[in-house]
Amino acid sequence: MPSIVKPLIPLATLPRNDLGLTPRNYEGAMSTLCAGCGHDSVTAALMQALFELSIPPYKVAKLSGIGCSSKTTAYFAGEAHGFNSVHGRMPTIATGAIAANRELHYVGVSGDGDSLSIGLGHLAHAVRRNIRMLYVIDNNGVYGLTKGQFSASADIGSTSKKGEANAFAPIDPLMLALSIGATFVARGFSGDKERLVPILKAGLSHRGLALVDVISPCVQFNDHEGSTKSYLFVREHEVSATDFVEPRETIVAHVPDQGVLAVPMHDGSQMHFRAVPAGYDPTDRAAAMHYLQDRHAQGEVVTGLVYADEGVPDLHELSGTPEGPLAAVPFDRLCPGADELARLQDSFR
Amino acid sequence: MTLKAVVRTETRARVNDFAIKLANVNGTGSASANSLLMKAIFRMGIPVSGKNLFPSNIQGLPTWYEIRVNKDGHTSRALDYDLMVTMNAQTYAADIAEVRSGGYVLYDSTWPLPSELLRTDVTFLGVPLAELCAQQFERPRDRLLLKNICYAGALVALLGVDRDVIATLLEETFGGKPKLRDANQLALKLGFDYASEQLTCPLPIHLEPMDAKEGNILIDGNTATALGCLYAGATVAAWYPITPSTSVMDNFASLCRRYRVHDGVHDYLIVQAEDELAALGMVVGASWNGARAFTATSGPGISLMNELLGFAYYAEIPAVIVNVQRTGPSTGMPTRTQQADLLLCAYASHGDTKHVLLFPANPAECFDFAVKAFDLAERFQTPVLMLSDLDIGMNDWVVPQLAWDDAFLPDRGRVLTAEELHALPRFNRYEDEDAEFVTPRTLPGAAPGGAYFVRGSGHDKRGAYTEVPDKYQEVVDRLAHKHTAAALHLPAPVLHRREGARIGVVCIGSGDLAVREAAELLAARDLPVDVMRVRGFPFPPSVRAFLDEHEILFVVEQNRDAQLRSLLVLETGVSTARLHSVLVYGGFPLSAQQVVDSIVTQTGSE
Numbered sequence: 009m010p011s012i013v014k015p016l017i018p019l020a021t022l023p024r025n026d027l028g029l030t031p032r033n034y035e036g037a038m039s040t041l042c043a044g045c046g047h048d049s050v051t052a053a054l055m056q057a058l059f060e061l062s063i064p065p066y067k068v069a070k071l072s073g074i075g076c077s078s079k080t081t082a083y084f085a086g087e088a089h090g091f092n093s094v095h096g097r098m099p100t101i102a103t104g105a106i107a108a109n110r111e112l113h114y115v116g117v118s119g120d121g122d123s124l125s126i127g128l129g130h131l132a133h134a135v136r137r138n139i140r141m142l143y144v145i146d147n148n149g150v151y152g153l154t155k156g157q158f159s160a161s162a163d164i165g166s167t168s169k170k171g172e173a174n175a176f177a178p179i180d181p182l183m184l185a186l187s188i189g190a191t192f193v194a195r196g197f198s199g200d201k202e203r204l205v206p207i208l209k210a211g212l213s214h215r216g217l218a219l220v221d222v223i224s225p226c227v228q229f230n231d232h233e234g235s236t237k238s239y240l241f242v243r244e245h246e247v248s249a250t251d252f253v254e255p256r257e258t259i260v261a262h263v264p265d266q267g268v269l270a271v272p273m274h275d276g277s278q279m280h281f282r283a284v285p286a287g288y289d290p291t292d293r294a295a296a297m298h299y300l301q302d303r304h305a306q307g308e309v310v311t312g313l314v315y316a317d318e319g320v321p322d323l324h325e326l327s328g329t330p331e332g333p334l335a336a337v338p339f340d341r342l343c344p345g346a347d348e349l350a351r352l353q354d355s356f357r
Numbered sequence: 358m359t360l361k362a363v364v365r366t367e368t369r370a371r372v373n374d375f376a377i378k379l380a381n382v383n384g385t386g387s388a389s390a391n392s393l394l395m396k397a398i399f400r401m402g403i404p405v406s407g408k409n410l411f412p413s414n415i416q417g418l419p420t421w422y423e424i425r426v427n428k429d430g431h432t433s434r435a436l437d438y439d440l441m442v443t444m445n446a447q448t449y450a451a452d453i454a455e456v457r458s459g460g461y462v463l464y465d466s467t468w469p470l471p472s473e474l475l476r477t478d479v480t481f482l483g484v485p486l487a488e489l490c491a492q493q494f495e496r497p498r499d500r501l502l503l504k505n506i507c508y509a510g511a512l513v514a515l516l517g518v519d520r521d522v523i524a525t526l527l528e529e530t531f532g533g534k535p536k537l538r539d540a541n542q543l544a545l546k547l548g549f550d551y552a553s554e555q556l557t558c559p560l561p562i563h564l565e566p567m568d569a570k571e572g573n574i575l576i577d578g579n580t581a582t583a584l585g586c587l588y589a590g591a592t593v594a595a596w597y598p599i600t601p602s603t604s605v606m607d608n609f610a611s612l613c614r615r616y617r618v619h620d621g622v623h624d625y626l627i628v629q630a631e632d633e634l635a636a637l638g639m640v641v642g643a644s645w646n647g648a649r650a651f652t653a654t655s656g657p658g659i660s661l662m663n664e665l666l667g668f669a670y671y672a673e674i675p676a677v678i679v680n681v682q683r684t685g686p687s688t689g690m691p692t693r694t695q696q697a698d699l700l701l702c703a704y705a706s707h708g709d710t711k712h713v714l715l716f717p718a719n720p721a722e723c724f725d726f727a728v729k730a731f732d733l734a735e736r737f738q739t740p741v742l743m744l745s746d747l748d749i750g751m752n753d754w755v756v757p758q759l760a761w762d763d764a765f766l767p768d769r770g771r772v773l774t775a776e777e778l779h780a781l782p783r784f785n786r787y788e789d790e791d792a793e794f795v796t797p798r799t800l801p802g803a804a805p806g807g808a809y810f811v812r813g814s815g816h817d818k819r820g821a822y823t824e825v826p827d828k829y830q831e832v833v834d835r836l837a838h839k840h841t842a843a844a845l846h847l848p849a850p851v852l853h854r855r856e857g858a859r860i861g862v863v864c865i866g867s868g869d870l871a872v873r874e875a876a877e878l879l880a881a882r883d884l885p886v887d888v889m890r891v892r893g894f895p896f897p898p899s900v901r902a903f904l905d906e907h908e909i910l911f912v913v914e915q916n917r918d919a920q921l922r923s924l925l926v927l928e929t930g931v932s933t934a935r936l937h938s939v940l941v942y943g944g945f946p947l948s949a950q951q952v953v954d955s956i957v958t959q960t961g962s963e
């Protein structure tokens with residue numbers, strides 16, 4: 009059942025943004041994901057971020073790969089062009105699209121399978137090129153769409169629905185990105201819209217590639233005891249392990265400014281979120297990596313803006329391209345013409 | 358220590374009709390000497406071709422360069438050599454064995470040739486190249502490099518190359534670097550003087566100026582392709598380096614630096630991608646967004662691009678892909694030529710897919726077809742693959758000067774303007790097809806109301822996801838019709854007819870010159886043949902008509918599996934039994950003699 013329910017009659021009290029648009033203008037097709045899927049919450053946060061930033065929907069380009077997560081580009085900003093590409097290759101499509109037209113707002117939505125396994129190389133190179141886009145990974149630790157295989161973000165020892173334990177080290181997209189020059193990395197939690205929306209807005213306003221890893225639980229295949237989440241160390245704000253979230257219910261929890269929030273997953277396992285502390289300096293790359301590693305060792309998942317640098321030029325700035333879209337450069341400026349063709353052929357004689 | 362082998366020398370003069378082969382070690386600087394000679398002959402107005410037969414290696418392995426001169430314009434690869442320049446001790450034996458009886462061997466006589474290599478039916482011309490260079494040049498590197506210019510000097514004397522032409526060429530090449538120019542001039546003179554004094558010059562095989570240069574240029578296919586992409590208005594290019602396509606992008610980049618920078622603004626963006634999948638992804642993304650975009654690759658790259666080729670086909674997104682074919686399968690022989698990607702490209706990707714292909718035969722067509730490829734890709738909203746090959750792409754060819762019509766306007770296909778969009782009650786991406794089954798598209802961000810959702814998943818004509826058989830079929834059936842409709846927009850087959858020909862010969866791409874020469878040789882043996890060279894896929898009806906007209910048919914192509922023949926059978930319905938094959942696929946450019954031999958044998962006309 010879709011979690012984005014659309015009332016037939018728009019409410020008169022709907023807020024309007026600077027463009028005079030309401031949140032309805034940022035909605036898309038009805039979601040076909042499982043009820044309670046974290047991905048739908050990310051979609052909702054994206055809609056709100058776009059709405060709040062007053063971005064005209066038709067100036068948005070939505071790109072994705074393949075997976076439950078990648079389907080979500082259809083579920084928001086219906087007036088925006090969408091591009092549901094092939095598995096893992098979204099960053100390449102985005103690179104080309106951005107090369108052709110730097111004026112649109114690019115939102116890429118991918119999954120942990122899409123971006124950390126089959127498309128890992130493309131993610132890495134998109135980060136290196138600092139193409140200007142918001143790059144969201146709906147990270148659930150599994151391949152949802154192919155029914156629950158481990159993804160590369162699953163922790164060692166986490167078990168699948170069938171009970172097998174994962175033996176291989178996880179890839180943390182933020183650590184990876186930081187190590188290859190990322191200019192914006194952040195993490196959110198699908199259940200914490202309050203924190204996620206500002207992160208997405210910051211990402212949409214970033215000068216280059218803004219990578220936002222969103223922990224987004226899969227209610228179908230990562231909701232059992234033994235999933236990586238229950239391995240996490242409980243520190244503060246502990247929620248009793250007996251707390252049980254009904255399946256089909258979207259997890260909602262607000263990560264506090266300080267300390268760790270333990271969030272019960274659908275199976276009663278827990279995940280521990282820690283917001284970056286007050287006074288945290290998101291401009292120090294080495295410190296950011298250290299902090300992530302440190303917290304990971306404690307079994308915690310850091311949320312918030314982990315690193316940002318607005319001083320690094322994006323692909324276009326590095327390439328010296330025109331301020332407007334390359335695709336709009338008039339033909340007569342692109343084609344040197346007959347006389348020049350005759351002249352340049354002197355060197356072939 | 359000049360070796361004086363006294364042998365029978367052919368005295369019959371053969372002016373402007375001979376072939377020479379230069380056997381070198383790669384990485385020793387022979388390429389510049391060889392192309393200097395080739396270019397000088399071109400400037401003398403004599404039809405000439407130069408073929409580089411090189412190894413997949415940077416330094417130390419054998420490499421050959423062949424120059425064929427032919428006053429009648431037959432410049433496909435020659436198989437018997439009148440003169441061999443042996444600069445590589447590793448291959449002496451094989452190289453000397455290849456010279457035709459009565460021919461010549463030019464060798465470095467600083468050291469004697471092992472006596473077992475001597476042949477009594479060829480003339481050995483010794484020039485002490487190493488010794489001459491050692492006497493004049495200090496640095497070991499100069500001695501090594503300039504040995505090549507030194508043999509070029511000897512050849513200038515032996516073959517009667519115009520000395521003014523050579524002098525001008527050296528000036529053009531090294532004019533800005535006086536030291537280098539002087540060293541090259543000296544090395545050239547050393548070889549020239551020695552040959553003039555010690556050997557009988559010119560040889561009976563030699564050159565005399567002609568006027569075949571008028572209106573012609575000397576250019577390789579990859580440079581011409583890059584020029585075509587520049588003139589077509591391509592702004593985005595993405596690629597991953599692979600022989601023999603790399604110089605397409607190298608040339609495109611340098612052309613862009615020259616013609617596309619205005620007041621410091623770069624009207625282009627070239628991305629060296631992380632792999633070929635990414636390269637095509639970038640092209641597809643850019644094309645979707647309204648730019649003219651292309652990639653250049655070779656077989657292994659096409660293999661990687663398969664999934665996205667199918668995607669672009671089904672989602673109907675333009676893309677231009679240049680495939681400079683090399684020898685497969687797998688890594689194969691990266692520096693050798695073949696036409697073995699025909700089937701791969703025609704049907705690339707899983708599911709029912711068919712692509713539009715262009716088959717240029719020479720650099721001039723590379724230029725024209727590259728421009729055409731963008732028009733076709735945008736008009737038919739589909740990937741277009743231009744299949745050149747290593748022989749065309751990396752060798753210098755004499756072709757008519759490239760022409761451009763300033764009235765040319767790119768065909769951007771059916772892209773709705775904001776006004777057209779507003780006039781529509783509702784825009785549906787895959788509706789409102791024209792007579793050629795093309796539906797209008799919109800560009801992202803161009804106007805409100807134009808949005809659609811691109812997907813590789815099953816969709817109906819409104820672009821919505823579907824799993825309903827009829828709705829799915831409606832779209833894929835239109836795609837098939839659209840592909841067929843493209844046939845009439847492709848360059849038409851080229852026909853060469855002969856009186857009384859009952860045999861039809863079909864060829865493709867770089868086989869052109871060899872097959873046309875073969876047709877003349879066959880006619881001289883009372884075996885007249887008509888030739889048809891196909892230049893695009895899907896095939897227009899004229900292809901089937903040609904096949905129907907001829908009693909006996911040969912398909913000449915450079916692959917093992919008769920891929921063009923299969924494509925003809927599959928797509929024209931001609932019966933397999935009617936098509937006989939001439940297959941040459943060892944990796945070297947096609948030679949007329951191979952075609953003649955095969956057809957003569959198969960027709961029993963020996």
Ligand SMILES: Cc1ncc(C[n+]2csc(CCOP(=O)(O)OP(=O)(O)O)c2C)c(N)n1
Binds near residue numbers: 153
């Ligand atoms: C080339 C290719 N291989 C395999 C698949 C099958 N497949 C579809 S989605 C998917 C994994 C998706 O996982 P993830 O990106 O994490 O998305 P989720 O469904 O978990 O949101 C796979 C393997 C495919 N579509 N294409």
Ligand code: SF4
Binds near residue numbers: 042045
């Ligand atoms: S399978 Fe998991 S990831 Fe996919 S829609 Fe259902 S809950 Fe979401």
Ligand SMILES: [Mg+2]
Binds near residue numbers: 075077147149152159
């Ligand atoms: Mg996943």
